[in-house]
Amino acid sequence: MIKYDIVIIGGGPAGLAAAIEAKNNGTDKVLIIERDRELGGILNQCIHNGFGLHEFNEELTGPEYAQKFINKVKELNIDYKLDTMVLDISKDKTVKAINKDEGFMVIKSEAVVLAMGCRERTRGAIRIPGTRPSGIFTAGTAQRFMNMEGYMVGKKVFILGSGDIGLIMARRLTLEGAEVIGVADIMPYPGGLTRNIVQCLDDFNIPLLLSHTVTDIKGKDRVSSITVARVDEKRMPIRGTEKIYDCDTLLLSVGLIPENELSESIDIKMNDITGGPIVNESMETNIDGIFACGNVLHVHDLVDYVTEESRRAGANASRYIKNRIKDNSDIIKTLAGKGIRYIIPNDIRPLNLNDNLNLFMRVDNIYEDVKLVVKYGKERLKEINKKYLTPGEMERIKIDTNKLDFSNINNITVEIEKRGE
Incomplete structure (x- = not known):
C-alpha cells in the first residue's frame, strides 16, 4: 500500500492549482493522478488566447497557462502519475488505481481532492x-x-x-x-x-x-x-x-457534464442543478476529508476562476489533515433567489471563514439593467448594478465577512431585482 497525505484526482488546471496550494500550506506528501499522457488537462488543446487575464494580468494560450502550473509542480517536487486510471475511492480516502507500468495500486491518503473535470454531452x-x-x-x-x-x-x-x-x-x-x-x-x-x-x-x-x-x-x-x-x-x-x-x-x-461517477459511488451528495457535489465553504463534500473543485463541481467559463476555487480546496485539504478545520453545528445555507440558478458553496460554517466569502453563481435567463441583491436573513447586505446578465457567464460576488453577524441568520440569499425597486 502506498501512503500520501493528499491525493488529487485529475491533473488539469483544478488539480494542479489544488496540489500547489496544498504543498504551499505545508503538506509534503501530495500526489496527482492523471489519466491522460501529460499534465494540463483540457488546456493542452485550447491553443487560442484569452486565458490568464485575471490570474496573471496577461493574455495566454491554454498550454501557456497550464505550463506555468506544471513548472511549479515540478519545482515543488510534487509527485504525479500519468496514464493512470482511478478505479475506485472509498470513504476512508483509499484510492485504487491502475497503469501499465505499476499495475494495480492501493493508495491510502488522509484527504482526497476531486478534480476530474467534465465531459461533453x-x-x-x-x-x-x-x-x-x-x-x-x-x-x-x-x-x-x-x-x-x-x-x-x-x-x-x-x-x-x-x-x-x-x-x-x-x-x-x-x-x-x-x-x-x-x-x-x-x-x-x-x-x-x-x-x-x-x-x-x-x-x-x-x-x-x-x-x-x-x-x-x-x-x-x-x-x-x-x-x-x-x-x-x-x-x-x-x-x-x-x-x-x-x-x-x-x-x-x-453542454458539459461534471465527471462524477467516482463521487456518486461513495454516496457524495450531488446538486441537481450543477451536476456536481454539494460543498461547504472549505470546498468539502458531505464525506469527511473529500473535497471537490473545478469543473467536476460546476462548469466554469473562465479557467482563472477554476484556479481560484481549486486553491481554496487544496489549502483546506491541507488544513483538514492538520485538524485546523472547525466542524461546528452552525451551518448557513446559500439560497438561489429569483433569477439565480445555483450558488456555490452551498453550506457555510462561519468559524472557517477568513475575511472574504466568494459566491459563484449563474443566472437563469438574460437580464438587462438589473441588480444582484445579497440578503442575509432579512437584511440587505449588498447590491451590485448590472447592465447585462446572461447564463453563459458566471457571476462572482465577494462578501466582507466582517460585516456579517452570523449569530442571527441561517441563510444568505442572492436574487435579481430591477433597478429602482
Missing part, C-alpha cells in the same frame, strides 16, 4: 433522429483532433450549440479553411461568453440561429445534410420552419 444524450454516418463530433473531440493530433475534421461544417468550445471551433475551422455555414442553439440566448460570440462568430460573419435545433441528419457513409428547425417555448420543433443545410460535418456543443 453527446448525440445520444440529446436524441437527434436520422442516420448514423461519420462526420458527427463533439466540439471538444474535434478540437483535440485538430489542435493535438493534426487532423482536419471537415470542410463544410454546421455547429449545434453555442457553448464556448463550439464558438471557438467555429473560428478555428474557418481559419483552417473550412466553411462554417451556421451555428444553432435551442435556447433563446447564446450559451457562451459574449466575447466569444463577437470574436468567433460576428468577426467571421457566421450566422447564429437562436431557438433552433437539428431535427434530422442525412448521409450513408458521411454526413450529407442536416435539417434545422425553429423551436417553440417548450423547445419543440415548429412544423413548417425546417431548412436543409448541405454539409459534411456536424459539431455538437450542447
Whole structure:
C-alpha cells in the first residue's frame, strides 16, 4: 500500500492549482493522478488566447497557462502519475488505481481532492433522429483532433450549440479553411461568453440561429445534410420552419457534464442543478476529508476562476489533515433567489471563514439593467448594478465577512431585482 497525505484526482488546471496550494500550506506528501499522457488537462488543446487575464494580468494560450502550473509542480517536487486510471475511492480516502507500468495500486491518503473535470454531452444524450454516418463530433473531440493530433475534421461544417468550445471551433475551422455555414442553439440566448460570440462568430460573419435545433441528419457513409428547425417555448420543433443545410460535418456543443461517477459511488451528495457535489465553504463534500473543485463541481467559463476555487480546496485539504478545520453545528445555507440558478458553496460554517466569502453563481435567463441583491436573513447586505446578465457567464460576488453577524441568520440569499425597486 502506498501512503500520501493528499491525493488529487485529475491533473488539469483544478488539480494542479489544488496540489500547489496544498504543498504551499505545508503538506509534503501530495500526489496527482492523471489519466491522460501529460499534465494540463483540457488546456493542452485550447491553443487560442484569452486565458490568464485575471490570474496573471496577461493574455495566454491554454498550454501557456497550464505550463506555468506544471513548472511549479515540478519545482515543488510534487509527485504525479500519468496514464493512470482511478478505479475506485472509498470513504476512508483509499484510492485504487491502475497503469501499465505499476499495475494495480492501493493508495491510502488522509484527504482526497476531486478534480476530474467534465465531459461533453453527446448525440445520444440529446436524441437527434436520422442516420448514423461519420462526420458527427463533439466540439471538444474535434478540437483535440485538430489542435493535438493534426487532423482536419471537415470542410463544410454546421455547429449545434453555442457553448464556448463550439464558438471557438467555429473560428478555428474557418481559419483552417473550412466553411462554417451556421451555428444553432435551442435556447433563446447564446450559451457562451459574449466575447466569444463577437470574436468567433460576428468577426467571421457566421450566422447564429437562436431557438433552433437539428431535427434530422442525412448521409450513408458521411454526413450529407442536416435539417434545422425553429423551436417553440417548450423547445419543440415548429412544423413548417425546417431548412436543409448541405454539409459534411456536424459539431455538437450542447453542454458539459461534471465527471462524477467516482463521487456518486461513495454516496457524495450531488446538486441537481450543477451536476456536481454539494460543498461547504472549505470546498468539502458531505464525506469527511473529500473535497471537490473545478469543473467536476460546476462548469466554469473562465479557467482563472477554476484556479481560484481549486486553491481554496487544496489549502483546506491541507488544513483538514492538520485538524485546523472547525466542524461546528452552525451551518448557513446559500439560497438561489429569483433569477439565480445555483450558488456555490452551498453550506457555510462561519468559524472557517477568513475575511472574504466568494459566491459563484449563474443566472437563469438574460437580464438587462438589473441588480444582484445579497440578503442575509432579512437584511440587505449588498447590491451590485448590472447592465447585462446572461447564463453563459458566471457571476462572482465577494462578501466582507466582517460585516456579517452570523449569530442571527441561517441563510444568505442572492436574487435579481430591477433597478429602482
